[in-house]
Amino acid sequence: MSVTAQGRREQSQNVYRFGFFVLAVAIGVSTLSARMFSLQVLASQKSYQADAAPPTGTVTVPSTRGLIYDASGAPLVKNVITYSVAVTPSDLPLNRELEVASKLGPILSLDPIYIETLIDGSTGSLYKPVTIADNIQVEVARFIEENYDALPGVKVVATKSRQYLTKDLFAELLGYEGQITRSQLGSQIGDHGQGPLSAKQYAELLTKGYSGQDVVGQAGVEVQYEQQLRGVYGTQKVALDEAGKPIPGLTGTVEGSHPGASLTLNIDTHEQQIAQQALAWFLSNSKVQQGVIIVENPQNGKILAMVSLPSYDDQLFADGISETDFQKLLANKNQPLLNKALAQYAPGSTFKLVTGTAGLAGTPALAGTPALPGTPALPGIPAQPPAITAIDTLVSKPYVEIGAYKFWEWNKTGWGPLNITQGFAYSSDTFFYQLSQLVGIDGIAYWARQYGFGAKTGVDLPGEAQGIVLDPAWKLKNKSEPIFPGEVLQAGIGQGYMASTPLQLLNAYSALANGGNLWQPQVVKSITSADGIVTAIQPSLIRHLAVSQQTLLDMRVASRAVVTTRHTQNLVDLPIQVAGKTGTAEFGVPDKRGLLPYHEWFVGYVPADPYSDDFTKTDSQLAVVAFVYGANTYGNVATEIVKYYLWLHYKLRGDPFNTHNPGNINTWTTRITNNYGGN
Amino acid sequence: MNFGIFRGQTFRLKGWAPKAGWLAWRNYDFQLTTYAVLLTVFGLVMAYSNSVTTAHTALSLNSPFVRGLMWAVVAAVVLGLTTVFDYKWLRSFAWPMYLVNLALLVLTLGIGSGTGDAGTAARWVVIGGFQFQFSELAKIIMIVVFAAFLARRQPSIKSPWTIIGGLVILVPPWVLVMMQPDLGTSLVMVAVLAGILFMSGASLFWMGTLVAAVVAAVPFVWASMREYQQARLLSLVNPGADPKGAGYQLSQAMTAINIGGVGGKGLTNGTVVLPVKTTDFVWGVLAEELGFIGAIVVLILFGLLLWRLLVCAWRSTDTFAMLIGCGLATMVFFQVFVNVGMVVRLVPVTGIPLPFISYGGASLVSLAAGMGMVQSANLRRERPEW
Structure with a gap:
């Protein structure tokens, strides 16, 4: 469109169409206004009032x-x-x-x-x-x-x-x-x-x-x-x-x-990490699938680390695990979902602590209890005096015979006369067979219970197994038969029916280390309410062992001798002083050569001053147990796991895998054999 | 306006400044901007109220109110820029803009996310945390494109080819919008084309013939469609088939309007449950909280705004500018009538926002751009005093 010289439009706007548009707008706005008027001003408002507020729930x-x-x-x-x-x-x-x-x-x-x-x-x-x-x-x-x-x-x-x-x-x-x-x-x-x-x-x-x-x-x-x-x-x-x-x-x-x-x-992430590192290294190198390491403060039962391998990723569950993934975890024969620290296994020679204590301390008179509800009580047991003293010896032989059965020494030869320190240090089976016979199954069972076996420790974790302490009532109830003499011998070295969780075992040795106080293990240190009030969880004493300090001292000396006699190889060469006990327990079915797979254990503790060799003190701040399931190795891997852990925990100098370092880790222990020789 | 010392001086900012320089601002339509600002303020007030009554904290960054404020600032900037910008350039840019428009709609289909109020699949494109609905911008761009096309066709405006040409331009963006699917916007586009065609002086006979042909063709097209296509179309046209959906909204909206009464219940005092109350059903909340008085004030503001738009269009000395004004007026009028009409049950439910008042950044910014173009045309009128 152009504009004339006078600025006049050449062609004016279409008046009719503009008029129509304006009219349409007027009609439209009026219609809406009228509608609003009729809805808001004319209509009765009560009719809607009831529905105004929506129903609530x-x-x-x-x-x-x-x-x-x-x-x-x-x-x-x-x-x-x-x-x-x-x-x-x-x-x-x-x-x-x-x-x-x-x-x-x-x-x-x-x-x-x-x-x-x-x-x-x-x-x-x-x-x-x-x-x-x-x-x-x-x-x-x-x-x-x-x-x-x-x-x-x-x-x-x-x-x-x-x-x-x-x-x-x-x-x-x-x-x-x-x-x-x-x-x-x-x-x-x-x-x-x-x-x-x-x-x-x-x-x-x-x-x-x-x-x-x-x-x-x-x-x-x-x-x-x-x-x-x-x-x-x-x-x-x-x-x-x-x-x-x-x-x-x-x-x-x-x-x-x-x-x-x-x-x-109570657990620090770093502590947990080094414990896991120590355990994982040995599991992967010795082709062992399952293992446990637990660290506890013997003075109060606080759990400082607890690793059970193989593990699982708990985030899988938090995100909503799929049925297939869950079934896969359940079907895994290595039981990743199981906290193996709380599951029960045969404790093997580590259990000799109980038999030894029973021999040194004797047994008080015990009332008989019914095996099953409603059955008459079994006969009570009169008090027994100590079977041996710390200097008495029993002769270690190639085997102990009961009837037609031979119960072999683990090295098939024996060591001759041994006192309790030596018997414990060499882990002589025949020594403890004979001691078991002297003490009797009731003595073993009494002291096993004293040390906390056969009952849940009460740790603040679910799914704890209670373990098995063999006694006549248990045998009668579960197997409907009395105990055979051979089973007493097996019980005395922690085999047969005896079963303990790694945590129970650690707790028992903690009681040994701290002078007889059996603490309830505790994972949680404190609870902080939403208002910020911190409630520390106080250590809870299960019992003080009914045993003299001398007996405990004898057993501590014996446990130190396990290390110093090099039964635990070069653990003694560590700059820090460790006492403890190894254990090996056969289980399951024999392989084609007639050899059984076995668990390996090491449970030990370190004095508060790790560089002092004074085991009369009861001030230990650190007890460790390592457990490997189904090991097939030359040496006791569990000992090496603990060694590696201690190396990391005390930040020892040098490379633990360097053979020039005293107390280095014996990597040969991880080599696989079926022909084991240590107990 | 008298700018004192500038009187009689001419400032030429190299081509695009108004010929009359600062004097041109005398032609700025302050009424138009004032009504638009007042309506936007109503929108922000409603957004504030809705923010308070929902779980949002009114002043949190994600509340409709704060987001609305941010968009209002953006809209003000856009308004200023488009006012200063010489609208005539748009005429030569019409076709590039058309292509960009198509590209943006394709982009929306490709990467768009989320749903609009009608439950559409791909309306939004998220840019830096802000959702933007390019179909809102498309409406304004289509106004410019139609205006440019019809201004050029003035010599043979009565030809039926004018109408056919308009339809050919409409179809690509219309199809893209329908694919989102966004029935509301596609209807606005058709209405805008119809309005601009009418105001451009197109032949009423041919327009009437076209409408008659479409109406006559409906049964045949319907019969030739497959059953699921029919079902899909029905669900677009009549989502009220689901009693818990639109039907529920409508009955709640009627309740809200009714209990609002003459004076309203006061801001943030609304109690009636209204889904999509910040966008398509904002009228229900407004009527409940501000009452008949508030509703009438807003309707009058819309009437005045439309009047000023038409006055600006009437005064323009250039068909292109006239058609932009008329197109914008058509768009605002159609949206107001359909949105409010839908809430008060005068027209079927369609997801069309209420201009300036419904919460939505793209809508507000697009409207600001349209207003700016009209003001730009005001400033650059050939004959300032009419």
Whole structure:
């Protein structure tokens, strides 16, 4: 369009069409105004008033779960929020399924057909939500939530979940948490602390006010301290839509909620790491699959490290483990889910501590107890005087004969006359066979119980085995027969029916090291409430052993002799002073050469001043047990594991694998043989 | 406006400055900007109220209110820039802009995420944490493209080819928007084309013929479609088939409007549950909290805004500028009528935002760009005093 010289338009605007437009706007705005007038001013407002406030309901709001820290205060677990998308088939009209799936697909970067397959393929109740995607991004979650009306049946589930920062390093200790309904799955295994909750634990939780949807600790400290970690769940008023479902965003404040308390462990991450390093090195080099190392402070029972290998990644569970992965873990013959520190094995020669103590201390009179409820009590046992003194000798021979059976010395020759120190140091089987005969099964059983065998230590971890102490009542109850004389001999060297957990054994030697105090092992150091109040967990004494300090001193001297006589190879060459006991226990079925696989043990302790050779003191701050399952090696790997651990713990100088370093690690011990020679 | 010492002086900023220099600002339509700003303020007030009543903390960075404030600042900058920018350049840039527009819509389909209020699959593109809906920008760009096309066709405006040409331009972006799928925006595009065609002086006979042809063709097209295609189309046109979906929204909205009464319940006092209350159903919240008085004030503001847009279009000495003004007016009018009409049950439910008031950065920025173009045309009128 151009303009004339006078600035006049050549062609004026179309008046009619502009007029029409203005009229349309006027009519449109008036119509809307009139409609508003009729709705807001003319209409009776009472008719709607009743519906104005949406119906409300109450939902339970989980409290923030407490955290877990290591001894130095470093967090081992974090709370994170993860979002997942679920579709409830009953809320999704069938004719909109395609539409919803095609909308969800691009949002979640999933194939719509896959989503449809998931929804259609879900078995069971139509009211049960089908999870479409886990761990979706916050933005995506928000989109879906804001548009819930356009995506019928689709909901975003926000879950507070755990992020375990140390993966397999602390897995057995921390455990994991998961939905309570896993219980059915774990009903056969949960009681052994290996899997999720048992049916019994589940029922217990329900009586405590848990709902079937709650997430609870399923293993380790997470389940042991479930109540403290959980805190108190709150309630929240929410607005409900016509279908009775909470409307996102229209929620009241949370009431009555109280965050869970946090836990601080006695275990330092570094200590746990070096323990794991020592154990893992030997397991991988000696082709042994399972092993345990535990470190305890004998003065108070505090657990300073506890590693059980193979382990698992507890994050797998926190993220919601798949059925296949879970079955794979369960089917693994090396039982990664099992905390082997709390499972029971034959203690072997380490048990000679009990037999030796029984011989030196004698046995008080014991009342007989019924083997089974309702049966008459077994005859009581009169008091027995000490069978030997520290200087008495018994003659170690190639074998001890009982009837037609020969019970062989482990080196097939024997050493001649030995006192208790020498017998313990050489780990002479025939010495302890004879001592067992002198003491009797009741004496062995009494002292085994004194040292804490045959009963749970009460450590604050779930799934602890209680072990087996052989006595007439046990034999009668479990095997329906009396004890045969040969079994007494086997019991005296920790074989046969005798079974102990690595932790029980460590605790018994801790009692030896500290002058007879049997402490309850403790993983958690303190509980910090959400208000910041720290409650330290006080050491709890199980019992003071009914034994003289002289007897304990004799046994300590004997345990030191184990090291100094080089029964433990060059452990004596370490600059620090160690006392302890090795152990080997056959188990299982013989191989084609008639040889049995065996466990290897070493349990020992170090005085408070690790460089002083004074074992009259009872001030040890460090006791260690190492256990390897099914070893087939030339030497006692367990001893080397402890040596490697001590090397790392005391930051000894030089390379532990350098043969020029005194007390170096004997790597030859890891060589594989079936022809073992040490006990 | 009298700028004192500048009177009579001409400033030429190399080509694009208004010929009359600072004097041109006398033609700036302050009324138009004032109404737009007031409506935006209403929008921010509603966003604040919605932020308070939902779980958001009103002043948290993610609340609709704070986000809205940020977008309002961006919109103000865009308004200023487009005002200073010579709108005539847009005419020569119309076709490049059209291609960029198509590219952005393809991009949205490709990498877009999330859902809009109608539950669409790919409406949003997230840029630096901000979602942007390019289909909002597309509406403004289409106004410019149509205006440029029809201004050029003025000599043979009565030809049926004018209408066919307009349709050919419309189809590619329209298809892309429908693929998102975004029925609301596609309807706005059709309305804008219709409005601009009408105001450009296109033949009423041929327009009528076209409408008649489309209406006549509907049953045949419908019959030729497969069943699932029909179902999909039905669900687009009538999401109310799901009682818990739009039907529920509508009944809640009616309740909200009703209990608002004459004076309203006061800001943040709304109690009626309204999904998508920050966007498509914001009118329900406004009516409940500000009452009839607030609603009427907003409707009057819209009326005045539209009036000023039409006045600006009328005064323009250039068909291109006139058509931009008319296109913008068509767009605002159509959106206001359909959005409010939907909430008060005068028209079927479609996801169309209420200009200036619905929360949405792209919408506000696009409107600011449109307003800026109209003001730019005001400043550059051939004859300042009309």
